[in-house]
Amino acid sequence: MSFEPKIIGFLCNWCSYSGADLAGVSRIKSAPNVRIIRTMCSGRVDPTFIIKSFQLGADGVVVMGCHLGDCHYQEGNYKTIRRIPLLKRLLKEFGIDTRRLRLEWVSASEGDRFAKVVNEMTEEIRQIGPLQLKNDK
């Protein structure tokens, strides 16, 4: 059986979640691999959520938020834009391919962009293969 990546998507309520919704109602086809978790803001995505997702079996994690300047809470996504690259540095040191974590800006009107990001990432993770953690005893 071919490998189907499990990807967790943290989508902010105000832009990206609506963007995903739009992709749905517009019947844009996208890979079914991203399990969406709605958060109020991309700034609400504690790096712990991301690490925990990997521990619980995610092969990839994508965080989506409003474009810079559009965050419903003004500054939330500015926190995100600093946290993700720093977290990537940690992941790299942990020996986890940093392509497994993405940050993307998707507005409420960008249903097509949502689908594109999802498809691209699913393909990329498919190439990289499953994440097998040595969480052994």
Place this chain on the structure above:
Amino acid sequence: MAKPKLALYWAASCGGCEIAVLDLHEKILDVANAFDIVFWPVAMDFKYADVRAMEDKSIDICLFNGAIRNSENEELAHLMRAKSKVLVAFGSCAYEGGIPGLANLTTKEEIFKWVYRDSPSTIVTNGGVYPQTHTKMPEGEIEIPEMYEVVKSLDQVVAVEYYIPGCPPQPKQIWSVIEYILSGQPLPPAGSILGAGDKTCCDECPLEKKEKKLKNFYRPYEIIPDPNLCLLDQGIVCMGPATRSGCEALCPKANMACRGCYGPPPNCLDQGAKMVSALGSVIDAHEPEELDKIFDQIVDPIGTFYTFSLPHSILRRKQQ
């Protein structure tokens, strides 16, 4: 009434936890008066065989310090668990793996290679042979413990009732726990963290905090910090925001950044992730190139953010 029985043990640790107990100063006499100390390798001459001969659950409380990194540590963890009613992970190493736990960033093979062959201070004899668990000598066979591939916290090996964090736990806090136990009050629920606060180190820190807008990080030798201002405000990576209170901000008060020895604050699963979150909030930049430059100044993020907590963190060890 017979005195309650107390045992203290050290596994993979530096001995600092033992010193912290001795730092109770004259109160150590009260401890000796109140308890029957039945096992304490660092201070008293008891053998493992003495402990094996005891009845199960006959020790009332065992303070166990040190991580589990070899077969002897593991064996004693099981032994002390079996013999003790209450097993306490004492200090950062037993609680979270501690500094020995940073070995989880490498492998046993790499460590042996460095220590027994490659390090500049090693004089290679016998073709650089590694320690063997069994060696035949004219007098008979010698056995030493087997070093493991990964370092674990005590609770990853046996069930633990309580945790007392700190590298080492502060004597004042140790005493408060002992006093509590001696008072005869009902013990807190299993799994509790004792001898520590439920806020962050910053909360106890008297240094003046301003709005943080950081564009540069410095290593301690690179600047002379103002002793009255928050160290993080001055660009020194201080783990205060990601660390449990309890030490009364001992290090920041001495102009040294908090290194995180009291472990993650309540409701935080991962100290490193918490620190990433905290730093994300205080850096004043958002262009990728500028961020890259700023992050480059944080040398060894994993070793800095998980100095004491790597084995107990979500990912526990280097994966590849």
